[in-house]
Amino acid sequence: MRLVFYTGKGGVGKTTTAAATAAHAAARGHRTLVVSADPAHSLGDVLGVAVGGEAGRPTEVAPRLAALEVDARATLDPHWGRIRDYLVELFRHQGIEGVVADELALLPGAEEIAALLAVEEAARSRRYDVCVVDCAPTGSTLRLVTLPEVASRALRLLLRVQRAVATVVSPVARVVVPVPLPGPEVFRDVDQLLYERLAKLRELLLGDATSVRIVVTPERMVIDEALRAHTDLALFELGCDAVVMNRLFPPAAAAEAFFEGWSRWQEERLAEVEASFAPLPVLRASLADDEVIGVEALAAHGARTFGDADPAARLCAAPRLRFGRGKGEYRVELPLPHARKDALDVAKVDDALVVRTGNRRRAIPLPRKLAAATLVGAKLDAGTLVVRLAPAASGAR
C-alpha cells in the first residue's frame, strides 16, 4: 500500500490538498483511504460528510474512496484494553472512577499512536492501494512519524524496568503496600503493541512506499517553516516526494485590480521554493473560484494540481541514509537538505550515531559491523552529511 503524508504550517490547506489527492486518486482507479490525524479534524468539513467513524471504521464517501477522522479513544480501546483495565483497577483502588482511564488516552502520544495504528490496520487489511494522511501542523507531524522509533525504544526500556519491579518487588510489595500490580497479561499487551505493531509501523514508514508531501502557500513564514520541516524529516529518513504550492493566483484572479501586484510576489515565492527544494517537484495548486468542498470539487482540484502525474505515484526518489565503505573506513551518508553547518552536531554514543540539527536529535542505530567503529570525521557536502568511521582495531583481541 502506498502511504502519503501531508504536512505543513497551520492554515495552508493541508486537509483540502490531502482530500483532493485522495479524491483524484480514487477517480483514477486506486482504492483510496484518506485519514485525518489532526485532533482538530476538518476532513469531514472538507468532504462535506461526517466521517467520524463508528468505532474507528472508515466511512465510504465515493466509489473507491473511504475517509476516517481518527478518534484516539475508539482506536486505542482494543489495543489498550488490558492495560487500561489495570489502570482503572489501580484508580478504583484509590476511589477514583472510570473517567480517568479515558483521560489517560489523551496523555503522551496517544493521538499519534491512534493515527498510526489506523494506518497500519489499513495496510494490513489490503483493502487499499493508497492511504493519504492529513497530519496536524508541522511539529506534530514529526512527532507522528518518529513515534514508532522513539516509542519502541522507550517502551522497551520501561518494560525491562517494570518487569524487574514486578518479579522482584511485587511479592514483597503486595504485603507492604496493598496496591494492585500489573500482571503478566498487561506486559503481554505492551509487548504485542511494542514488538509487533511498532516494528511493522517503523518498517512501513521508512519503506519506499511511504513519502511525505509538504504543503506551502506563497508566504515567507510558511516557506521558512517548510524548509525546517524538510530537514527534520530527512533526519528521520522520511523521504519527501513533492512540495505543493497552494493558493497560487490564477491569471483571472491576478487580473482583479485589488490584487494587483499579488501575482508578482507569488511568482517570486514560487521561484524561491522551486530553487530551495530542488530536485523535489513543486506542484501548483491554483486558488479555485470557490471554496473546495465535496468529493467532486476535490477530485477536480486534485486533477488540476497533479496534471498528468499519478497522485499515488512516488513523484521523486529522494536519497536515503546509506552505509558505505571507503578505503580503510566506513562512510555513513545522510541527506540533510537545508541543514546549516553551525547548527549540526554529530557524535557516536555506544552503538548509535547521534545527529543533531537545530533542536532535533536522532540516534541512528548503526549496523553491527559499524557499532564498534570510532568517529573520524564528519562534513556537510552539498546537502548530505558524510560521517567517516574507522573500524575497531581488528585482531586486538
Added chain:
Amino acid sequence: MRVVLLTGKGGVGKTTMSAATAIGAAAHGHRVFLLSTDPAHSVGDALGRPVGARPVEVAPSVVAQEVAVLDEIERSWSEIQDWLRGLLREGADELVAEEILVFPGLEELVALRAIREVEALGEFDVCVVDCAPTGSTLRMLRFPDALAVFMGGVFDLERRAARALKPILETVGLRGLVPGDEVFAAFERLVSDVDDVRQILLDGDRTTARLVTNAARVVVDETRRSFAYLSLYGVATDAVLVNRLLPSAAQGGFFARWAAREHEELAALEAGFGVPLLRAELRAGEPIGVEALAALAREVYGARDPAAILQRGRPLRWRRVGATTRLEIDLPHVSKEEVEVAARGEDLHLRVRDARRAIALPASLVGRSVQSARLERDVLVVTFA
C-alpha cells in the same frame, strides 16, 4: 487583571488580531501585556520588530513577550526530567526521556503560567494572549482535569508506595526507580500551577476567549466546534472576530463566488453565537507594525474598548429552579446525538463529540442520577432525579 485569549483555526490571522487587540486596548488607556504562547511565535512578525522570551516594550503602554516553552519546561521540570533520565539511563538513552516528557497540552499549560507571572507584576490592566491553534488550546483545557485526577489519586499512592518500597529496591539494586521527594515536590508544584491557570481561565469575570475566524465554510465549522468546547470547559467566549473579508472592491469578477459564500457564512455566524461579531477586511498587504495594527483595531472594535468584556455570560452554570438544581451549558450548533451525559459518583460525565469532561457535582446532587438532559435552544439542560 483582565485576560483576553485569542484562538482559532491555523492561518486565520490570530496573531495579527491579538496584536491589534493589544494596541487597541492601549489606545483606550490600558496598560497592556501581549503574550504569545503559540510555539510557532509570530508576534514579532506582526509587530515588525523582534520580540523574545524577555518582555519588551513594543508601543506606548504595550509590553510583549513570546514564551520560550521548552526553556520553561526545563526550568520547572528539571527534577522530574532528571529522575526519568536516570530511569532510562539503563539503556543509555537520554534522548527518549526528552521526547516523552513533553505531554500534549503540557506545553500550552506551561506557557499559560506566564499569565500568572504577568499578574503578579501588578503593572498591567489587561493581558492579551495569542494562543496556539484551536486543537492545542482545547487539549490544554482538558489537560488540567486529567492531571488533577491523576495527581490527586495516583500520586499520593505513589508517594506512599515509594517510601515503603525504597529499602526493598535498594537491596535489589533498583534504587533509582524510586522517585525522591524532590520529584514529588516538583509534581506538586506543577499541580498547583495547573490549578492556578485553571482558576484564571474559568473566571468569567476577568477572562474571556475571542474566536478568530474567516468567512469560509470549513473555518466556520471549526469555529462552531471550538465555541461549544470552550463552553463545555467553562470558558466564556465574548466575541467572534471575522478576519480577511473581501473588500467591496474585490467582490466581483473571479472572486464573485467567494464573496457570495462569505455573505452566506456571515449570515450563519450572525445568527449562530449570540456574541458580538466583529469584522476586518482583507488588506492589500498584511497589517504589520504598530500603526497598521492600531488602524486594524479601530476597524474591528469601532468605539468599543478591546479590553472590555464584550458580552457577559457564564457558559456553564448551576441554576436553582424551584426546589431543584440544574446544570445549563451553552452549546450552539450541537445536535442531540453528539451529547452524552451520565452521573457517576461525585462527578457528572459529559461528552460533546470527542471532547469529554467530568464536572464535580454540587454536594446536594452527589449520588443522584440524571433525570433528563435535553438541548433547549442551544443550551444543554441537565436535571437530576
